[in-house]
Amino acid sequence: MNIPLSIANNIHNWLLNIMPAMAVGIIEMALIALAYLTLFAVLGLYLVLMERKVAAWFQLRIGPNRVGFHGLLQTMADALKLVSKELTGTVKADKFLYNLAPYFVIISSLMALAVFPFTKDLQAFDINIGIFFLIAISSVGVIGILLGGWSSNNKFALIGAMRSGVQTISYELSIGLSLLTMILITGSLQLSEIIEVQKNGWLIVQGHIPAIIAFMIYMIAGTAETNRAPFDMVEAESELGAGFHTEYSGMKFAYFFLAEFINMFIIAAIATTVFFGGWLSPFGITQSIPWLGVFWFLAKTFVLVFLMMWFRWTFPRLRVDQLLTLEWKYLLPINLVNIVIMAVIVWLNFTIQF
Amino acid sequence: MSYLSEIYNGIKTLLTGMSVTGKYFLNSRKGAITQQYPDNRDTLKMFERFRGEVVMPHDEKNEHQCTGCQKCEIACPNGTIEIIWDRAIDEDTGKKKKKIDKHIYHLGMCTMCGLCIEACPTDAIKWAQNYENSVYDRTQLTRVLNKPGSKVKAGIED
Ligand code: SF4
Ligand code: SF4
Numbered sequence: 001m002n003i004p005l006s007i008a009n010n011i012h013n014w015l016l017n018i019m020p021a022m023a024v025g026i027i028e029m030a031l032i033a034l035a036y037l038t039l040f041a042v043l044g045l046y047l048v049l050m051e052r053k054v055a056a057w058f059q060l061r062i063g064p065n066r067v068g069f070h071g072l073l074q075t076m077a078d079a080l081k082l083v084s085k086e087l088t089g090t091v092k093a094d095k096f097l098y099n100l101a102p103y104f105v106i107i108s109s110l111m112a113l114a115v116f117p118f119t120k121d122l123q124a125f126d127i128n129i130g131i132f133f134l135i136a137i138s139s140v141g142v143i144g145i146l147l148g149g150w151s152s153n154n155k156f157a158l159i160g161a162m163r164s165g166v167q168t169i170s171y172e173l174s175i176g177l178s179l180l181t182m183i184l185i186t187g188s189l190q191l192s193e194i195i196e197v198q199k200n201g202w203l204i205v206q207g208h209i210p211a212i213i214a215f216m217i218y219m220i221a222g223t224a225e226t227n228r229a230p231f232d233m234v235e236a237e238s239e240l241g242a243g244f245h246t247e248y249s250g251m252k253f254a255y256f257f258l259a260e261f262i263n264m265f266i267i268a269a270i271a272t273t274v275f276f277g278g279w280l281s282p283f284g285i286t287q288s289i290p291w292l293g294v295f296w297f298l299a300k301t302f303v304l305v306f307l308m309m310w311f312r313w314t315f316p317r318l319r320v321d322q323l324l325t326l327e328w329k330y331l332l333p334i335n336l337v338n339i340v341i342m343a344v345i346v347w348l349n350f351t352i353q354f
Numbered sequence: 355m356s357y358l359s360e361i362y363n364g365i366k367t368l369l370t371g372m373s374v375t376g377k378y379f380l381n382s383r384k385g386a387i388t389q390q391y392p393d394n395r396d397t398l399k400m401f402e403r404f405r406g407e408v409v410m411p412h413d414e415k416n417e418h419q420c421t422g423c424q425k426c427e428i429a430c431p432n433g434t435i436e437i438i439w440d441r442a443i444d445e446d447t448g449k450k451k452k453k454i455d456k457h458i459y460h461l462g463m464c465t466m467c468g469l470c471i472e473a474c475p476t477d478a479i480k481w482a483q484n485y486e487n488s489v490y491d492r493t494q495l496t497r498v499l500n501k502p503g504s505k506v507k508a509g510i511e512d
Contacts, residue, residue: 054379056382056388057378057379057382058375058378058379058382059378060378060381060382060385060386060387061382061386061387061388062386062388062390216365310372310375310376310379311372313375314368314371314372314374314375315368315371330361334361
């Protein structure tokens, strides 16, 4: 018995009774969008809390522990405070673009969430070019950052935004190529099918050595994509104030902030789907209970998110030139060689299958 | 070839770094250095290096070790210490000798730089670990460090 699905069916039938099919479609889309929006806003808030707690533990501190049990409501309180704050802006800002930029960032990251299969049936949009869509949409966010930096008419914001552009354009390549390496095994871009393939072993096992290399490259490039330390050129506090969102306040700032954390979740979720079998349980131990897939998906994703936080609190920051050296002189050539190796392995059927 | 060994070394050092921070992460429960201040004010004990205020320890015979040499007064960059001194006849030798009347310390002016403590040749003054030094009236921040009726410990000048 699939509980979430049966609820959805009940709502669907009930709506069909009272209005035409066309309207039902639109209303259901709106409902799903709303549900996703609320869920992921809350998820983003808890990611912020997780980041703060994890940071504290890495630095032998305690972290937020005042609001709610062990500080569990801390970020809720922060969000409430940000909502109630005045929205200030600069006089010479390009008002239209300035106000548009945060929505670009947050909407592009929310759009990416739509294609993830959280479990077999819980997927908002099973598009047949899933991975391609994800790569494409994740680079739209950088337009928001560029717009924000450009339109706030502040030199620090502009420098931060430009750095973000440089970073995203370079590391996009590595993300794309490392995912392409895995596509060679799956032979499909559709996320549900990618997971289907992994029923005979997660891709990181199937593809063994080249898959592990691809995973490492993906994690490095993914961390760079989300503009997190050690790649936080974009908002280098000591050099640029807060970088591209220096001039933003209140809820608009919160959008940028939330988008950063949701992007981190997205990067981890892509890695979960492509390398670690998405909602598949390890060795199929809970195959009979399909809704547990959500648990497995989130568990794997949070482990990867934790890995990214671990990076952040361990590694020193890179300079801009080191950043580009790493991408163009190391990650890209390794990646290209890796694709060839993977192609040979797939061609000769050297993949490990259970 | 150096290209490949660079990659190998890079990954190795990164993993070493991660293992170090990973250990910190796992031990954070036991080793948390955060003090939950107002909650634990009854049990909170400041660590040795903490600089609360300058004090002059006295022993049970109400004797301190200050000879009145005024080195601390000179060492202080912002005139926090004032020494009011006197001359008195030493009973043993019968000679006139300098001694302090009042060692005045203005906590409100002190920057906690510690130069006075380093300058003192007889270790007469040291740091106290107290905190919560705020008061309602700033005259209370002017302290006389030597207790009334105290005198210098015998033999400290030799
Ligand atoms: S700690 Fe520094 S400022 Fe304070 S009394 Fe000593 S020398 Fe002066
Ligand atoms: S406290 Fe030390 S330095 Fe200051 S007058 Fe006394 S003996 Fe001299």
